[in-house]
Amino acid sequence: MARLRGTGTSQRGTASRPARRRGGSAEPRTAALRPAAAAARNRTFHRGAPPAALPGRPGPVRRCGLCSGPGAMKDVLATRPVSQQMLLITALLLSLSVLPHWWNLPPLVTGAFFLLLLLRPLLWREPSRIPGPWIRLPLVVLGVVVVIQQAGLTEGRQFGVALLVIMSGLKLLELKSHRDLFMAVFLGLFLLTTLFLFSQNALLTFYVLLLILAYTTVLVLANRTGPELPLKQAVRTALVLTLGGIPVMVLLFALFPRLDGPLWSLSLGRGQGITGMSDNISMGSISSLSQSEETAFRVRFDGTPPPPQEHYWRGMVLWHTDGRRWTRVKSSAAKPATEGLAGTAAYEVTMEPSDQPWLFPLDRVREAQGDLLLSEDGELATRHSIRRRFTYRAESAPPPLTRPLTGRERRLGLQLPARLSPRVRRLAHQWRQAAASDAQVVEQALRHFNTQPFVYTLQPPLLGDDPVDGFLFDTRKGFCEHYATSFVLLMRLAGIPARVVIGYQGGEINPLGGHLLVRQSDAHAWAEVWLRGKGWSRVDPTAAVAPERVERGITPQPAETGAPAVFRVSIPASGLARFLRDLQWYRDDLQLMWHYWVVGYDQSRQQNLLQKLGIGRLYSYQLGIIAVAGAIAIASLLFFLFGMRRPAPATRCSPPGTVSGAS
Numbered sequence: 001m002a003r004l005r006g007t008g009t010s011q012r013g014t015a016s017r018p019a020r021r022r023g024g025s026a027e028p029r030t031a032a033l034r035p036a037a038a039a040a041r042n043r044t045f046h047r048g049a050p051p052a053a054l055p056g057r058p059g060p061v062r063r064c065g066l067c068s069g070p071g072a073m074k075d076v077l078a079t080r081p082v083s084q085q086m087l088l089i090t091a092l093l094l095s096l097s098v099l100p101h102w103w104n105l106p107p108l109v110t111g112a113f114f115l116l117l118l119l120r121p122l123l124w125r126e127p128s129r130i131p132g133p134w135i136r137l138p139l140v141v142l143g144v145v146v147v148i149q150q151a152g153l154t155e156g157r158q159f160g161v162a163l164l165v166i167m168s169g170l171k172l173l174e175l176k177s178h179r180d181l182f183m184a185v186f187l188g189l190f191l192l193t194t195l196f197l198f199s200q201n202a203l204l205t206f207y208v209l210l211l212i213l214a215y216t217t218v219l220v221l222a223n224r225t226g227p228e229l230p231l232k233q234a235v236r237t238a239l240v241l242t243l244g245g246i247p248v249m250v251l252l253f254a255l256f257p258r259l260d261g262p263l264w265s266l267s268l269g270r271g272q273g274i275t276g277m278s279d280n281i282s283m284g285s286i287s288s289l290s291q292s293e294e295t296a297f298r299v300r301f302d303g304t305p306p307p308p309q310e311h312y313w314r315g316m317v318l319w320h321t322d323g324r325r326w327t328r329v330k331s332s333a334a335k336p337a338t339e340g341l342a343g344t345a346a347y348e349v350t351m352e353p354s355d356q357p358w359l360f361p362l363d364r365v366r367e368a369q370g371d372l373l374l375s376e377d378g379e380l381a382t383r384h385s386i387r388r389r390f391t392y393r394a395e396s397a398p399p400p401l402t403r404p405l406t407g408r409e410r411r412l413g414l415q416l417p418a419r420l421s422p423r424v425r426r427l428a429h430q431w432r433q434a435a436a437s438d439a440q441v442v443e444q445a446l447r448h449f450n451t452q453p454f455v456y457t458l459q460p461p462l463l464g465d466d467p468v469d470g471f472l473f474d475t476r477k478g479f480c481e482h483y484a485t486s487f488v489l490l491m492r493l494a495g496i497p498a499r500v501v502i503g504y505q506g507g508e509i510n511p512l513g514g515h516l517l518v519r520q521s522d523a524h525a526w527a528e529v530w531l532r533g534k535g536w537s538r539v540d541p542t543a544a545v546a547p548e549r550v551e552r553g554i555t556p557q558p559a560e561t562g563a564p565a566v567f568r569v570s571i572p573a574s575g576l577a578r579f580l581r582d583l584q585w586y587r588d589d590l591q592l593m594w595h596y597w598v599v600g601y602d603q604s605r606q607q608n609l610l611q612k613l614g615i616g617r618l619y620s621y622q623l624g625i626i627a628v629a630g631a632i633a634i635a636s637l638l639f640f641l642f643g644m645r646r647p648a649p650a651t652r653c654s655p656p657g658t659v660s661g662a663s
Contacts, residue, residue, distance in 0.1 A: 080178050086222065090184050091117055091172060093214055097191040098165055100207070104198045106150035109162045112143070116169035130174060139170055161194045181222055185215050202594035203587070213242050248631045253601075254609065255627035277523055279316045279358065280327040281481050281502055283460070283467050292520035295352050296504060297360060298592050299516040302346040306362070308506060312526065312538065313360040313518060315503030317377040323417035324467050326485060326500050331375040344397045350595060351390045357381040360503050360518075362396035363538065369393040377499075389595050405497065405530055413497025413530060416489070421469035428493030438496045438531050442539060445490055449483065449544040452476065456483075456546035483541040484525040497530040501538075513589035 082090075095117055102110050131139070143166035151162040168187045175184055192208045216238035221229060277296075297313075299305075318326040345362055359380040361368065368374065370392050373381050382390065405413075427448075435441040455477040463470040468489055471482050484500050491498035505524035507516040526540040596605075615626075 081176060082178060082181050086181065086218070087120070087175060089218060090175070090181060090188075091120060093211060093218065094168055094172060094184065094188050094191070096211055097188045098168070100195050100204070101161065101165060101191075101198075105158065105162050105165065108146060108150050109165055112146060113165050113169040116173050120172050120175065130176065136170060136174060139173075140167075143167070143170060157197050161191075161197065164191060164194065178222055182219070185218055185222075189215055200599045202590050202598075205594075205598075209242075213238055216241055247634050251630050251634065252627050254606070255630070257624050277315060277354070277356070277358070277502060277504075277520075279356065280325060281318065281485075281500070281525065282325045283463060283471070283478070283482055283485065294520045295588070296354075296518045296520050296522065297349050297351045298588075299350075299362075299507065299518065300348045300514075301516070302348075305347075305509075305516060306345055310362075311506050311516070312363040312524075313504040313507075314363040314365065314378060314380075314501060315358050315360050316379055316501070317528075318500040318502065319412040320415060321417055321485070321489070323419055328379075329412060331377050331379070344395070346393070346395045348391060348393045350592060350600075351386055351392075353388055354386050357383070357385050359392065361394045363501075363503070365394050365396050367395040389599065391595075391600055403535060409530070410497055413499055414492050414495070416492055419466065420489070420493070421466050423473055424469050424489070425493055427472070428490045431490070432494040438494075438529070441491070441494050441496060442529060442531075445487055446539070446541060446544040449487075449541050454478075454483075454545045456480075456542065480542045481525045483545060484527050487539070487541040488527050491527070491529050499528050499536075501526055501528055505540075510585050510588055512585050513592060515589075515592060517588055 095114065098110060098113050144163065147159060147162045147166055151159045153159055164187070168184070168191060171180065171184050171187060175181060189212065192211055195204060195208060213235075217231075217234050220234045220237050220241075221231075224234075305311075316328050319329045320327050347362065349359070349361065351359065359368075359372070359382065361380050364378050365374065365380050368380060371383060372392060373383065375381070380394070431441050431444045431448075435444060453476055456479070457477050458479060460471075460478045460482060461475050463475065468486050471478050472486055481500075481502075488498040488500050502523075502525045504518050504522045505526070506522045507518040509515075510517055524542070526538060526542070528536045529539055531537050
């Protein structure tokens with residue numbers, strides 16, 4: 001009885017009885033018994049766990065961790081362990097972020113990262129084996145040493161990215177809590193931005209956007225404190241967040257004041273292979289270049305493009321030869337390219353990186369825009385090597401200028417190597433004796449190449465110490481540089497000033513974008529001779545042997561030594577071949593548009609866009625204010641729209657083990 005009197009609570013469904021006085025009657029009841037509600041009678045009673053012991057001394061009531069403010073919420077998220085599934089997803093995303101750097105960084109750096117990536121899942125079942133600080137610190141020092149030894153300190157971009165890759169792998173090795181997870185995600189996002197330091201093509205941007213969406217999904221799942229969120233709902237939330245930032249990004253990109261240059265002006269790093277044409281040739285150099293399907297440049301004509309037979313893209317002029325190698329001679333009369341006559345063909349050229357300063361305008365250029373140089377020999381060049389995509393405008397007129405032959409041109413145009421075989425000299429002498437003019441000598445030479453059993457091949461046989469004699473009289477199999485260099489030597493022996501010009505010939509029209517695509521396989525060499533009354537005239541001896549080369553171009557493919565070249569054909573493709581061809585054209589057109597509107601979006605193009613929008617007269621600071629204000633307005637609108645859809649936060653936190661609504 002004493003124990004019963006000491007308790008101040010009664011069981012559910014029973015009435016409390018008053019205590020009887022010793023020797024007296026019971027006190028009157030203060031309330032009548034009433035039956036419980038049906039729901040209460042039928043509800044099963046669950047006995048909860050015993051309450052925790054009260055503190056030994058009085059103090060303020062402590063709230064639960066989830067309801068004690070933002071700081072406590074952060075502590076809960078930070079100390080909560082990471083699930084195995086979340087760890088594997090994060091490791092996969094980090095590997096996808098580093099994978100494109102395989103071609104940009106030393107193999108040992110990326111290999112070390114993937115080794116650390118494979119070690120982390122193996123330590124999942126035994127967390128005690130996760131390296132502690134005394135092991136991770138030497139690993140960090142070792143990683144820095146590897147980066148310095150492999151990437152070096154001179155190339156700051158490669159060193160910084162390599163160090164970031166190694167540190168990301170070490171962070172993944174110690175990943176245990178959600179705090180580590182957040183750090184790994186942010187490192188992965190930063191790694192994605194470093195990809196644009198090496199390439200800025202459209203496909204890479206699409207790849208980065210997909211990974212950003214995946215990283216955002218991981219953040220949505222990791223910030224969930226309640227029941228586990230379904231993956232489909234997490235992806236939907238991440239997609240809304242990602243798409244919501246695109247309008248802000250586009251507005252700032254289009255309107256924010258820009259510097260006088262493109263957004264991404266970083267050049268290629270050292271050691272990266274660049275396919276391009278050199279400023280000297282020897283027999284076999286251009287034939288090896290013509291095996292490449294890489295893009296050399298793209299051309300947009302303002303009007304109707306010239307016929308394919310006139311698509312000669314002039315590069316370097318080669319004067320000097322030792323019998324095997326041809327080199328250019330610096331022209332002392334370089335002048336700004338903006339001086340000249342109005343051309344008949346206006347166009348815009350987008351050059352791919354070549355690590356050379358030479359440009360390839362349509363032969364012959366008369367006017368070009370920008371800080372360019374036009375030499376006396378008709379060579380167009382930039383002041384620095386082209387190590388990123390470069391766009392310029394030019395105008396050309398096919399007829400050459402008629403002017404007197406200078407002393408320099410006569411001296412260089414008649415230069416001969418020290419060694420020439422008697423057979424070569426005798427052939428040129430015969431043409432000279434049988435012709436009444438220089439033009440007739442040229443015609444005899446072209447007739448010789450056309451009537452004799454010469455073969456145009458991408459795999460010419462090797463030549464001996466006298467390559468010109470071996471080609472003209474023994475093998476008679478060669479590429480364009482064989483015919484051009486041999487023809488020029490024969491013309492010089494006949495007393496006609498001549499020179500070799502190297503560049504590109506042909507190209508293929510993109511049916512989607514309408515621009516002309518010129519590949520490395522279109523590399524070509526031809527000759528120029530000085531004719532009285534005509535000046536420097538283009539002569540292509542290759543056309544006398546294989547006119548299909550000039551009309552249709554060649555198709556690069558492996559061939560046996562001496563086998564005839566395969567030329568492009570216009571047979572309509574069908575089925576899978578047509579689909580793959582159309583896909584290639586879509587990709588090419590996308591690359592050009594991406595460069596024009598994103599990578600090459602400089603101050604001049606921004607001004608053109610603003611002129612079309614009617615706000616071209618605004619100052620830079622006014623554009624900045626409009627861009628920032630518009631971005632804030634769009635962000636606020638999106639926050640308001642999507643914030644209204646969130647459920648109201650809980651106002652009460654129930655202790656664990658209790659049933660909500662129980663009395």
